[in-house]
Amino acid sequence: MGAIFFDLDGTLADTSEDIFLSLNKTLRKFHIKEIDFDVVLSYVGDGVRPLIQKTLRQLGAEEKEEEILKDFISEYRKNISRKTYIYKGNIELIFKLRRKNHKVILTTNKSHKLTVSLLSSLHIVQIFDGIVGGDSFDVKKPEAQLLEKIEQNLKISRPTLVIGDGINDLIFAEKTNSVFLFAKWGFLPQKVKKFIEENKISIEVIEAENPEDAVKKLESIGWL
Structure with a gap:
């Protein structure tokens, strides 16, 4: 045993598609460029905050981290098992x-x-x-x-x-x-x-x- x-x-x-779609929905709300699926996939594994940090660093939008993190968690929770x-x-x-x-x-x-x-x-x-x-x-x-x-x-x-x-x-x-x-x-x-x-x-x-x-x-x- x-x-x-x-x-x-x-x-x-x-879980990749729900994470990807929720993240890009959040980015659109903040008028930030969407991120490619393969890039999101490469960021998964360390937790939600590192996912957001890596994404915003890639897009040059790090100043809104807390707001975006909060919104992403809300969006993801609503769509957590859709796909x-x-x-x-x-x-x-x-x-x-x-x-x-x-x-x-x-x-x-x-x-x-x-x-x-x-x-x-x-x-x-x-x-x-x-x-x-x-x-x-x-x-x-x-x-x-x-x-x-x-x-x-x-x-x-x-x-x-x-x-x-x-x-x-x-x-x-x-x-x-x-x-x-x-x-x-x-x-x-x-x-x-x-x-x-x-x-x-x-x-x-x-x-x-x-x-x-x-x-x-x-x-x-x-x-x-």
């Missing part, structure tokens, strides 16, 4: 992990409130043993101290497995000496692949093309 840290954006679900969908096979993957008595913790840098709102809208809050947002503690991914906070609060046990599509997930796995399941079905697989090639990674990395492939790979190494 171990603990699985399951990422949200780009791993559990494709978002869970990747096929993820629900089965999570249930298989839980049937093996692993604790599955949804771990994201999205705020806890927005995360719960999204999971509630998708009717999947109850399938997780815990939900950790970017503001749940005073640290977030990829900091190793996050694992300590989760261990203290959710009583998890080792070994640990991180399932994610981003560099933050990989670094978090390495800092916590966890197995990393690279969700290649996510937002920017080529970015993570390049990071792996250019850096000395000391942990076990398992690549999965989709959630169904993840099941097979985890069965082959004894996690399922």
